[in-house]
Amino acid sequence: MVVCPPARYLVFFQYFGTRYSGVMETSNDQSLIGVQNYLEKAAQNLRPVAPVKFHISSRTDTGVHALCNAAHVDIQRAPGKPAFEEKQLVHGLNHHLKPEPICILNAHRVPSTFHARFSALSRTYIYRLLMGCSHHSEIPVFERNLCWAPGGGYLNVPAMQEAAQFLVGTHDFSTFRSLSSETPFQSPVRTVFQVDIQPSSGFLSHHYEHRGLEFWELKFRSRSFLYRQVRRMVGALVAVGQGKLTPHRIKELLELKDSRAFPPNAMAPPSGLFLKSVEYSEADLDTKVE
Secondary structure: OOOOOOEEEEEEEEEOHHHOOEOOOOOOOOOOOOHHHHHHHHHHOOOOOOOOOEEEOOOOEOOOEEEEEEEEEEEOOOOOOOOOOHHHHHHHHHHHHOOOOEEEEEEEEOOOOOOOOOOOOEEEEEEEEEEOOOOHHHOOHHHOOOOEOOOOOOOOHHHHHHHHHHHOEEEEOHHHOOOOOOHHHOOOEEEEEEEEEEEEOOOOHHHHHHHOOEEEEEEEEEOOOOOOHHHHHHHHHHHHHOOOOOHHHHHHHHHHOOHHHOOOOOOOOHHHEEEEEEEOOHHHHHOOOO
């Protein structure tokens, strides 16, 4: 009987992050466990001959959502069984993920040298802000856990847009990272390609325009981000919008290169943060694998 080698796939997936400890695997005895736990459980139900491990491209924290994250996975089937077709794998995983708010979007066969994390060209995050709420109870019920409504009403968006441009480019982002066990081993230098602040819309919000609520999106794109870097950048920009910081203070915070210089309690909550996409080269995704 012919034994086929493992087939490697790049899998794109989305999830509603409120119910999970984050995307990364955790021990199963916790009250909240990781999205990866559910992905691997679903894959084991496809009866591979060896345990399956998802290698996640982009880590997200508790309460952070993903419109599209990515992972690579090696799946070896029983002797005599061909490798899964891409659509077959998507349907099989989604069947076993029910009823979790996790969905496999698509899958690509990739070479065994491909790595979901290290082959990524860039990651794009979106942060959703809601303006016009004087109290958190005014957040529409369909938007709870999906945006942040900072106190103090409307924000000075032009000042935020001015401040955002200081974050674009290659900088030491030490002030804008939270400390973690990996901090001593990671360079704080990152290149942010894009920071945009644009008006957006809420779920069915055209039906309650009379309430005067405004949705805005902050978009950040970089090859990679430091731990909680996006939430700290959002929090600092919101502080500018509230008049607590000047736009130029963002430049000064960058130059201080010290996480302790970050304004206390200014980090944005996880609820409004979405990993929008992980970008790869077309050549990587178009490679024909026999």
